[in-house]
Amino acid sequence: MRIGIIGLGLIGGSIAKTLKKVHAQNSYIIGYDTHSLSCAKALDEGAIDHIAVEIGEDFVDCNVIFLCTPVSAIDKVAAKLLPYVSKDCILTDIGSTKHDTVEKIGRLISHSPKKCYFIGGHPMTGSEQSGYEASTSYLFENAYYILTPLKGTPDFILFIMQKMIERLGAIAITLEPDYHDFATAAVSHLPHIIASSLVHLVKNNDGDEHLLHTLAAGGFKDITRIASSNPAIWQDICLSNKTNIQTCLKKFIDSLSEFSNILDMEEADNLYDFFNEARNYRDSFQDGIKPDIAKVYTIFVDAEDEPGIIACIATLLSSHSINIKDIGIVNHREFSSGVLRIAFGHKHDMQKAHQLLTKHNYTVYC
């Protein structure tokens, strides 16, 4: 597989390193970054196989190309790249916001003679560090990785992307771009703004002796770690998700005002409830346990282990608007021939698939 990576910073570099770790024999990686030292380092370390001199011919034969630049550059890079990509190429980005990017690249593709595919992507993992030096081959392990395909993306293209995400060690979730942007405004963008605001508060109220700076301890450092993130990345994120961030900011300001009122009135019970409810909900975020969003509903279908069977069944299901989360042949001694395992993200998809496949004379097991 030929893979292109444009932008070899924290995320792009981590994708390269991870693919080389898990997929080394089967992936030839072409890298490009405006910062030539990052390219040289990546080549030197074996994270990529070839440095592209520019966004052009070098990407012609790529099967998948990851756009890993800051958000404001993603659609510009895509525009430059489109004349060179092959018709079956899958383009994907890793930007932290999705609506604008998906809309812009969708428009570019629809106006381009090159009908390649685009699936928006966003790994929900990272760090406050940036640049190739900070990239690792384990960044994506067990992280959610959100995919936002364009409307009309064939199931098998989404399936290839999902497999790629699994290769990275992450868990693929498909969302609408707008919902993605609202959710990330709440769980990622607002927290970054709050972290930086807290740092401003301490900075602006410290005295000549810098006592606040000295005393800022564990709790303050925990909650403000992300204030050390790359400001250029966050400038882009805020500008491309303004409305959702404003909505969340308003809700947050309201909640602070409410807290201020109950403190003013010395409402002891309400103060207790404020902290207690937050503690209970926070304690329900158990690391390592993935909630229902990652739940899959699986069926097994009797099928000869022959080429084309997966595509045949995937096409049948997709022509009935049934979304597949995962599909693959399993060879198990319980079954005489090959059995296809098909996983769905929703119970109703599984039930519809069961009925449809049975109607088409497949033997289906739940």
Ligand SMILES: NC(=O)C1=CN([C@@H]2O[C@H](COP(=O)(O)OP(=O)(O)OC[C@H]3O[C@@H](n4cnc5c(N)ncnc54)[C@H](O)[C@@H]3O)[C@@H](O)[C@H]2O)C=CC1
């Ligand atoms: N930092 C994080 O934890 C996460 C970041 N993201 C998203 O990933 C993207 C990249 O972020 P990071 O890897 O953290 O940033 P980074 O600053 O570490 O890497 C960005 C790289 O893109 C390169 N670049 C910039 N413009 C370019 C262009 N026009 N052509 C080619 N290369 C170009 C830079 O030289 C740099 O090496 C952003 O869109 C960000 O929103 C997504 C998830 C987590």
Ligand SMILES: O=C(O)C(=O)Cc1ccc(O)cc1
């Ligand atoms: O460092 C952290 O904890 C982060 O939150 C990293 C991060 C930054 C941007 C994203 O879009 C997703 C994750």
